[in-house]
Amino acid sequence: MKFLANLSRILVGLEFIFSGFVKVVDPYGTGLKLQEYFEVFAGDLPALAPFFNGLAHNALGMSLVFCCLELVLGVALVFNFKMKQTSWLVLGLMLFFTFLTFYSAYFNKVTDCGCFGDFLKLKPWDSFLKDIISMVFILIIFVYRKKFGKSEFGTPMVLIATIFSIGIGVYAIRYLPILDFLPYAAGKSIPKQMERPDIKPDLQYVFLNKREKKEIESKEYLADTNTYKYISSKVLNEDLLKAKITDYSIADSAGNDFTQQTFEGNVFFIVLKKKDGLEELDFGPINSLATKVSKRKIKPMVITSIPLEEYLGFAKEKKIGFNFYTCDEKVLKTMARNNPCFVLLKDGVVVKKWSYNNIPTADQVNELIISTKF
Incomplete structure (x- = not known):
């Protein structure tokens, strides 16, 4: 014992x-x-x-x-x-x-x-x-x-x-997790994870043995119809056949799909999941950063799940003048653990993420773009 x-x-x-x-x-x-x-x-x-x-x-x-x-x-x-x-x-x-x-x-x-x-x-x-x-x-x-x-x-x-x-x-x-197990972690390609894995389905068949009057399971399809009658089948490795990212979608305020554009070139996401907690935040450093990175061929994009009318009033108040796009809140919660959060992409690959408490400089962002090779 x-x-x-x-x-x-x-x-x-x-x-x-x-x-x-x-x-x-x-x-x-x-x-x-x-x-x-x-x-x-x-x-x-x-x-x-x-x-x-x-x-x-x-x-x-x-x-x-x-x-x-x-x-x-x-x-x-x-x-x-x-x-x-x-x-x-x-x-x-x-x-x-x-x-x-x-x-x-x-x-x-x-x-x-x-x-x-x-x-x-x-x-x-x-x-x-x-x-x-x-x-x-x-x-x-x-x-x-x-x-x-x-x-x-x-x-x-x-x-x-x-x-x-x-x-x-x-x-x-x-700040952000010291270990990121999510599909939007640094070094991971968003478009590649949206692709269905090239894996063969592992099927399990159920047949009725006509002679013995009992059901049997088989991983091979039994074509002898005189002896076996097909009843059903199921995929054993179904989870492995799914893309790791299935709900990533970006649209402009008119509903036009901009998902593919986020995979082209250098993109700097400013993720605003919800308005709660942002009212007292100073957006001056964020606006300044977005302006500076845009001059270095890095496209700033506000990605938000805040309702349109609320966001327009909020953006006017905080003097946010660059383009914004909508995304499902669940996706943003997975992508960005903080609010606001900053995500740097290079050809659809996540380079690095920051929280507002560790906001980068334009030089740091630019240096990462130059030094990062995929």
């Missing part, structure tokens, strides 16, 4: 460290997922709608807490830190995650639970199964919680993990 309990402690600890890390480097993404859950709960439980809407409004802060807690608890498990209290917290956190994954799978309301952030996408039932397996090991830890020994490294390692997780989480919120 001691060996099994310690093995469970190490395995769950490593899982929590990995899962917590890939989420805490991008708490904004986990916050979007929590917001989605809370909005679903608000719709399914109207009587509690104000409560869940309040949680949705504070999803980013909750995300940072959950992500940091998960990583720190993983370290606490690995280093035997206060196992009585740690076991209770791990059990509670896993019960919360298991409920979310079950709700996601059973009701098909949130198709990606975000268990491993944007690093690894799991189907809802796969996520729930993963949590059930983890729960088995966590229950072993919980039962054995009073018998674990102590480690002299527990306190310093947990303290380091706490500072580290909060630090990279706050940095990601204020």
Whole structure:
């Protein structure tokens, strides 16, 4: 039992460290997922709608807490830190995650639970199964919680993990994630990711064996119609056949498609996802930067999901005089974790991204264009 309990402690600890890390480097993404859950709960439980809407409004802060807690608890498990209290917290956190994954799978309301952030996408039932397996090991830890020994490294390692997780989480919120697992990360080509992968479908056929009166599965099409009757088929590698980017679309205010133009030459996106939080922002540095880069054959483009009438009034107030284009808010949330955010493209390839708290100079932008080779 001691060996099994310690093995469970190490395995769950490593899982929590990995899962917590890939989420805490991008708490904004986990916050979007929590917001989605809370909005679903608000719709399914109207009587509690104000409560869940309040949680949705504070999803980013909750995300940072959950992500940091998960990583720190993983370290606490690995280093035997206060196992009585740690076991209770791990059990509670896993019960919360298991409920979310079950709700996601059973009701098909949130198709990606975000268990491993944007690093690894799991189907809802796969996520729930993963949590059930983890729960088995966590229950072993919980039962054995009073018998674990102590480690002299527990306190310093947990303290380091706490500072580290909060630090990279706050940095990601204020600036940008230190690791970007999204399709709009630096070095990735947007047009290439919009293409369907050249992969052969992996089919699984179901036939009825007429002689034995039973169904069989086969990866090859059985053409003997005297013996087999075709019933159905399914694609096993369907996820691999989809383009990584399927919803990227840019249009002007009249609705004309400008998607292809964003892949031509040097483009500097100024991404404005929503007006909230921008009213008090000084757009002087942004306007100045856009004017300077435009003189260096780098085309500035405002990309926004703000409704047209709102944006026109806002642009007049902030003296934004260069061209603007519309894009779906979901795409912009994936592309740009901050608001505003700046994205530099070269022939459709993402060169670099910046937040407003780290706004580049025109010289820096120009130097990147000159030095970057694809």
